[in-house]
Amino acid sequence: MTAKIISGREVAENILQDLKKRVDILKKKNITPKLVVVLVGDMKASASYVAQKEKFAVKAGIDSEVLRFNSEISxxxxxxxxxxxxxxxxxHGVIVQLPLPDHISVTxxxxxxxxxxxxxGFTPTNVGKLFLGEETLVSCTPKGIMSMLESTGTDLNGKNVTVIGRSNIVGKxxxxxxxxxxxxxxMCHSRTKDLxxxxxxxxxxIVAVGVAKFINGDQIPSGAIxxxxxxxxxxxxxxGDVDFETASEKASAITPVPGGVGPMTVCALIENTIIAAERI
Structure with a gap:
């Protein structure tokens, strides 16, 4: 079996086209969604990720601004x-790019x-609403994952989903x-017995454990996504956290790294900014 590649870039591009239509409607009401990114320090990975956010913002037609501060800021x-x-x-939307310097409390x-x-979607209020099933701004990576599953036509009703990783940002x-x-x-994690x-x-x-090639094809059930x-x-x-070469021989569909979940996370961020503007 050769797995179908779930391209996050392609799914994101399709969603961005629809988001631009929603932005056009807002602009007719003299509302232009605006996202502000707070970036502290000069980490290469963070800067690259911020650049992608700016690129997606332009495609959706929203305004974006990056506030850059040196790592010595109090x-x-x-x-x-x-x-x-x-x-x-x-x-309408703000994110603080993580990680932050040690002297600044993320909480x-x-x-x-x-x-x-x-x-x-990181504040206790929004996390709590998510847990209760109330309308809220959903964490971007989980939201992007759900959009990717939807793009494959997967109906999760009654399905078995194994999540490896218990972070507040993705797993939970x-x-x-x-x-x-x-x-x-x-729910599993790096210390789960008999994984x-x-x-x-x-x-x-869904693998979000933060360990390179933690899962290989021998562990993947035939036909799993x-x-x-x-x-x-x-x-x-x-x-990624999955050994792509071996896993793609067992899975029916799989996300690549790069070009999988990453673009969908950014796309979800742009959509959340638009949702925040629509709720005014």
């Missing part, structure tokens, strides 16, 4: 900056963001989203 200065963003009615910073502008929220579509979800047994009856495998969230640079080559 925690209080960042918190004051977020307060100013919260008060600015022209700004304090995220909690300071107005939940209505929390387009990363994506498990909730799958349960909301009536999937039976098994192969947990994978044996999976219809969908595999979503690889990880990205690693090994000897100059990018790979």
């Amino acid at each position: 925690e209080s200065e960042i918190l004051n900056q977020i307060d100013e963003i919260n008060k600015d009615d022209e700004i 304090k910073v995220l909690n300071r963001i107005d939940p209505k502008k929390d387009v990363d 929220p994506v498990s909730i989203l799958c349960q909301q579509q009536n999937a039976t979800v098994t 192969n047994a947990k994978l044996a009856d999976a219809d969908v495998v 595999v979503i690889d969230v990880g990205i690693h640079n090994i000897d100059g080559k990018l790979c």
Whole structure:
């Protein structure tokens, strides 16, 4: 079996076309969605990711601005900056690019963001609403994953989904989203005992454990759909949490790295910004 490649780039491009139509409607009401990205320090990976966000913003027709600060900025200065963003009615969405320098509390910073502008979906208010099944701004990577599964025509009703990774950013929220579509979800992580047994009856495998090639083809049930969230640079080559070559021989569909979940995460961020503007 040779797996179908689920191209995040292609799915994102299709979604962006629809998002632009929604932006055009807002602009007729004199509302132009605006996203602000707060970037602290000069990490190459963060800068690259921010550049992709700016590119997608242009395609969707929304405004975007990057506020860059050196790594020496104080925690209080960042918190004051977020307060100013919260008060600015022209700004509809804000994200703080992680990681932050050690002297700045991620918890304090995220909690300071107005939940209505929390387009990363990280504030306790939005996480709580997600858990309760209420309307909210959903975390971008989990939201992007669900869009990718939808693009394959997958109906999760009654399906077995195994999620490997329990982070607040991906594993936990994506498990909730799958349960909301009536999937039976098994949560695993790097310390799960007898992981192969947990994978044996999976219809969908979502891997976000943060370890290069943690899962290989021998562990993938024949015909399963595999979503690889990880990205690693090994000897100059990018790979994911899944060994793509062996897994693609067993899976019915699989996301590539790069070009899989990454573009969908950015696309979800743009959509959340538009949703925030639509709710005014």
